[in-house]
Amino acid sequence: MTVVGRGPPRVVAMPNDIPGRGPAGPWHVETALVHGGRPPAVPGAPLNTPIEPASTYHAGGEIEYARDGTAGTEALEDAVGPLEGGGAVAFASGMAAANAIMDTIPSGSGGTAHPPVIVAAEFTYTGVAMRLRELDDRGAIRLRRVDIADTGAVLAALPGATALWVESPTNPMLEVADVPALAEAAHSVGALVVCDNTFATPLGQRPLDLGADVVLHSATKAMGGHSDCLLGIAITADDERLESLRLRRTLMGAAPGALECYLVLRGLRTLGLRHARAQASAEVIAERLALHPAIARVRYPGLASDPGYARCRRHMSGPGSMISIEAAGGAEAAHRLTESTSLWVHATSLGGVESLLERRRRWDAETPAVPESLVRMSVGIEDVEDLWADLEKALATIA
Numbered sequence: 001m002t003v004v005g006r007g008p009p010r011v012v013a014m015p016n017d018i019p020g021r022g023p024a025g026p027w028h029v030e031t032a033l034v035h036g037g038r039p040p041a042v043p044g045a046p047l048n049t050p051i052e053p054a055s056t057y058h059a060g061g062e063i064e065y066a067r068d069g070t071a072g073t074e075a076l077e078d079a080v081g082p083l084e085g086g087g088a089v090a091f092a093s094g095m096a097a098a099n100a101i102m103d104t105i106p107s108g109s110g111g112t113a114h115p116p117v118i119v120a121a122e123f124t125y126t127g128v129a130m131r132l133r134e135l136d137d138r139g140a141i142r143l144r145r146v147d148i149a150d151t152g153a154v155l156a157a158l159p160g161a162t163a164l165w166v167e168s169p170t171n172p173m174l175e176v177a178d179v180p181a182l183a184e185a186a187h188s189v190g191a192l193v194v195c196d197n198t199f200a201t202p203l204g205q206r207p208l209d210l211g212a213d214v215v216l217h218s219a220t221k222a223m224g225g226h227s228d229c230l231l232g233i234a235i236t237a238d239d240e241r242l243e244s245l246r247l248r249r250t251l252m253g254a255a256p257g258a259l260e261c262y263l264v265l266r267g268l269r270t271l272g273l274r275h276a277r278a279q280a281s282a283e284v285i286a287e288r289l290a291l292h293p294a295i296a297r298v299r300y301p302g303l304a305s306d307p308g309y310a311r312c313r314r315h316m317s318g319p320g321s322m323i324s325i326e327a328a329g330g331a332e333a334a335h336r337l338t339e340s341t342s343l344w345v346h347a348t349s350l351g352g353v354e355s356l357l358e359r360r361r362r363w364d365a366e367t368p369a370v371p372e373s374l375v376r377m378s379v380g381i382e383d384v385e386d387l388w389a390d391l392e393k394a395l396a397t398i399a
């Protein structure tokens with residue numbers, strides 16, 4: 001098995017000067033992560049925007065009420081936007097950001113009458129999938145679910161669509177979509193393209209560059225990186241859409257807390273290091289898992305045998321740190337595996353410093369087409385040999 005090579009170094013254009021220090025960038029993304037969103041460099045001032053526990057501000061200033069955004073929210077947004085090549089709006093969670101994006105999808109565009117038609121990946125994060133189904137059930141949208149990795153099937157579903165909801169790589173099947181081809185086709189029918197980039201992170205993929213109109217992140221995951229807060233981000237290069245997303249945040253009451261903004265911005269400072277290390281470990285672990293007799297299939301776009309390998313090479317800078325495996329012994333073996341590790345934590349979520357695993361079908365809400373034997377693994381930043389030793393011991397119980 002071969003693992004994909006690295007893409008070219010990513011350079012990020014910084015839209016603003018560093019206050020008090022002059023022009024910023026262009027920088028490599030790792031530098032932008034460290035230096036974006038800093039307060040003005042004034043003698044005696046802190047390097048970080050302080051956590052400000054306030055709902056209400058004295059009248060007449062730029063900020064009057066925290067639900068509209070605060071200095072802490074803006075610092076985070078200033079740091080995140082350039083990473084994806086747009087402007088960012090921070091929300092209370094990834095789901096809050098997803099709902100706000102859904103709420104901006106216009107009715108009746110794409111040549112359709114109300115309600116809007118949304119074409120969405122069959123394998124999408126369960127929360128997003130449930131919400132889309134709920135909106136469909138109550139007639140607020142018309143949902144067409146497609147295999148997002150099957151470009152022909154997506155194209156066939158697009159006529160009359162108002163929006164295309166892409167997730168790539170998908171949760172938990174790790175399929176990779178041909179985002180540029182899908183975006184071009186969606187735009188040709190007037191549909192908005194949303195891309196959930198949570199699994200890839202801005203270091204692995206830049207969907208706006210690939211043609212998407214709006215990018216979604218659950219910053220609860222790799223951006224925050226320490227499993228200690230919830231936060232979501234929406235990013236777009238369209239100023240009108242950006243304003244509309246900000247208004248959704250205010251009207252839906254989906255503003256992130258002051259501590260959460262601080263924690264995610266602090267997490268971003270080390271995202272470059274964490275991402276590189278977790279990805280390097282994931283590559284090693286995926287290769288070893290692919291040779292293990294207790295595993296029927298490894299889903300990881302860094303493996304040459306994976307259907308997403310070619311697209312990953314073309315559109316991503318690396319395959320990331322998420323792996324899904326299917327236990328040869330079925331659901332029971334998969335369950336036993338998740339109960340048999342001691343270092344890998346049996347828990348839901350992903351993108352944190354600690355490695356996690358879980359059998360996804362333990363959730364009733366998970367898409368039924370996800371195999372019962374599938375275990376999703378989020379590789380953290382521990383020593384890779386410790387991770388493998390723990391996994392090998394657990395795999396021996398199901399071999």
Ligand SMILES: Cc1ncc(COP(=O)(O)O)c(C=O)c1O
Nearest residue numbers: 093094095125171198218220231
């Ligand atoms: C791909 C993806 N998108 C969105 C979300 C929702 O994010 P949050 O849990 O921050 O609301 C998740 C959560 O697991 C996710 O995995």
